[in-house]
Amino acid sequence: MTPSTNPPKARIYTRAGDAGMTGFFGGDRVSKDDLRVDVYGTFDELNCVLGVVRGVLGAGFLHQAVEQVQHDLFTVCAELATIRPDAPAVPQVLPSHVQRLEQWIDGLEAQLPEQTSFILPGGSSAGSFLHVARAVCRRAERMLVYLSKTQSIHPEVLQYVNRLSDLLFIMARFANKDYKEQAPHYEQE
Numbered sequence: 001m002t003p004s005t006n007p008p009k010a011r012i013y014t015r016a017g018d019a020g021m022t023g024f025f026g027g028d029r030v031s032k033d034d035l036r037v038d039v040y041g042t043f044d045e046l047n048c049v050l051g052v053v054r055g056v057l058g059a060g061f062l063h064q065a066v067e068q069v070q071h072d073l074f075t076v077c078a079e080l081a082t083i084r085p086d087a088p089a090v091p092q093v094l095p096s097h098v099q100r101l102e103q104w105i106d107g108l109e110a111q112l113p114e115q116t117s118f119i120l121p122g123g124s125s126a127g128s129f130l131h132v133a134r135a136v137c138r139r140a141e142r143m144l145v146y147l148s149k150t151q152s153i154h155p156e157v158l159q160y161v162n163r164l165s166d167l168l169f170i171m172a173r174f175a176n177k178d179y180k181e182q183a184p185h186y187e188q189e
Contacts, residue, residue: 123176130172
């Protein structure tokens with residue numbers, strides 16, 4: 001493919017970050033290695049992994065739920081990218097977001113056998129990628145907790161992320177429920 005001689009109407013590159021700076025909503029500029037940027041970048045990574053999960057899931061509840069979580073993660077990132085009280089309003093994580101995850105966890109868990117041992121990550125493609133998503137979510141949560149020690153984070157964001165990692169674990173188990181080669185269990189010797 002030959003590049004067009006006509007520049008596109010809107011470019012993906014702005015050159016604004018060439019010096020290693022990025023912007024928050026409201027206009028503040030910070031270094032790209034700022035902890036807050038690292039935290040919402042990790043949530044972006046999680047969202048990408050969930051995109052892979054959706055690509056391997058068939059149609060159904062898990063597919064729809066993962067897509068909703070991806071939308072929710074945009075809300076999480078928007079909150080994290082807003083530090084000024086006078087910044088334009090962005091969507092916020094609400095108690096209803098947390099409650100939705102709890103309902104999904106309860107509904108899926110009710111359809112699974114009791115867990116009696118640790119589960120090694122693996123199983124089906126969807127189950128394996130959900131385990132990867134869970135691990136990325138836990139890393140993002142640790143970073144978020146660290147950030148919350150020095151900067152204001154809405155408690156609903158912390159609650160949502162904590163429930164999300166639980167949901168991703170239950171989803172992985174559910175995705176593997178009918179998989180012929182169930183994820184192996186850790187047996188202590």
